[in-house]
Structures are given as structure tokens and as C-alpha cells.
Amino acid sequence: MSRFRHALSARDAHITTLRFIILVLALLCAGLWWGWKSAPENLTIHNPPDLRSGSTRAWWEVDPSSVYAFGFYVWQQINRWPADGQTDYRRNLQAYSAFLTPSCQRYLAKDYEDRDRRQELSGRVRGIYEIPGRGYRPEAVEILSRDAWVVTLDMAIDEQYAGTPVRDLFIRYPLRVVRADVDPQRNPWGLQVDCFDGIPQRLSVPDAQEQGGES
Numbered sequence: 001m002s003r004f005r006h007a008l009s010a011r012d013a014h015i016t017t018l019r020f021i022i023l024v025l026a027l028l029c030a031g032l033w034w035g036w037k038s039a040p041e042n043l044t045i046h047n048p049p050d051l052r053s054g055s056t057r058a059w060w061e062v063d064p065s066s067v068y069a070f071g072f073y074v075w076q077q078i079n080r081w082p083a084d085g086q087t088d089y090r091r092n093l094q095a096y097s098a099f100l101t102p103s104c105q106r107y108l109a110k111d112y113e114d115r116d117r118r119q120e121l122s123g124r125v126r127g128i129y130e131i132p133g134r135g136y137r138p139e140a141v142e143i144l145s146r147d148a149w150v151v152t153l154d155m156a157i158d159e160q161y162a163g164t165p166v167r168d169l170f171i172r173y174p175l176r177v178v179r180a181d182v183d184p185q186r187n188p189w190g191l192q193v194d195c196f197d198g199i200p201q202r203l204s205v206p207d208a209q210e211q212g213g214e215s
Contacts, residue, residue: 064141085121170203
């Protein structure tokens with residue numbers, strides 16, 4: 001009789017052990033499911049422009065060349081007025097709002113209003129581009145932190161009114177760029193321009209040395 005009682009106890013102990021294992025596996029599967037569910041569907045990887053020597057980096061690190069390319073692209077597009085500054089500047093601010101911080105949006109909106117009040121936009125055509133030979137270079141990007149940089153853009157600006165040149169100058173822009181993974185649908189870069197980290201400086205021609213003065 002005791003032999004059967006011992007066999008039943010062993011069976012019950014084995015069943016209890018199996019139930020415990022099943023519970024642990026269920027919790028483990030639930031944890032794996034939650035991790036898979038909460039993982040991002042897309043990751044933006046910033047690679048350096050030359051991969052011949054290889055590159056090892058954490059996925060969240062942003063290469064300075066990518067920061068420079070982003071700052072240059074956004075600033076050039078916002079300040080390019082191919083037909084009429086009064087219309088183009090306003091349209092650019094709206095089109096590229098996802099690439100600007102809220103404070104920078106307010107700053108540029110006020111800049112638009114001030115220029116429009118001074119009659120500096122209507123009928124004006126503006127072109128803006130890099131000074132030849134002064135594109136990306138290591139010293140053009142200052143790393144403030146993992147999430148903030150200062151990009152130095154040396155750019156040439158020419159403006160025309162009714163086909164007559166009215167402005168032709170060289171400007172150094174110290175743009176502040178910050179990480180902002182807030183809207184990957186509209187801003188896949190995960191970066192935003194936070195306007196200036198100092199006063200833009202007038203550059204001389206052709207040596208591009210700072211002389212001071214704002215655009």
C-alpha cells in the first residue's frame with residue numbers, strides 16, 4: 001500500500017514540477033513577445049562617407065559628416081528662393097518645419113516678417129551654396145554631446161531683384177544641430193536645426209577670413 005502511495009506522491013510532484021516549468025516558459029514567451037512588440041520597426045544608421053577601411057560604431061551614434069550634410073541640406077533649401085522670396089521663403093519654412101526645432105521655427109518666422117516688412121523679399125531671387133573648397137572637414141563639426149553639434153557652414157549668397165544683382169557675399173553660419181527622433185515619417189534623419197550657436201560672420205574674398213557682420 002505504501003508503495004502505491006509513494007508512486008502517487010511522486011506523480012503529483014512531477015506534475016507540479018511540469019506546471020512550474022510551463023508557467024516559467026509562458027512568462028518567458030510573454031517577455032519575448034513584449035520585447036519584440038516594443039522594438040522599433042526602423043532604425044536610422046549614420047555611416048561615414050568612406051567605408052573602405054570599415055566602420056564599427058553603436059547604432060545610435062551619428063557621424064559628424066552626416067550632421068554636416070543634414071545641416072547644409074536644410075539650411076540651403078530654406079534659404080533658396082528660385083522665383084520670389086516672399087512666396088518661396090514662407091513655403092520653405094512650412095515644407096521643412098519638421099527639420100527645425102520649435103524655437104528655430106519661431107526665430108525664422110520672425111525673420112520672415114522682418115524682411116517682408118523691410119521689402120526684402122518681394123520679387124527677390126536668392127541662391128545659396130558652399131564656398132568652393134570649404135565643404136565638409138573635421139573641424140567644421142563641433143561635438144557638444146551625444147545629442148548636440150555645432151556645424152560651421154561657409155556659404156556664398158547671391159540675390160537678384162528684377163535681374164539686377166543686389167547682394168553678393170560670403171557668410172559663415174554656426175548652426176546648432178540636435179537629435180530629435182520625434183517624427184520619423186516626416187524627418188527620417190532624426191535631427192533638427194536649432195538655428196544659430198552664435199552670430200553669423202561675414203567672410204572676405206577669396207581667403208574667407210572672418211570680418212564680422214550678419215546676413
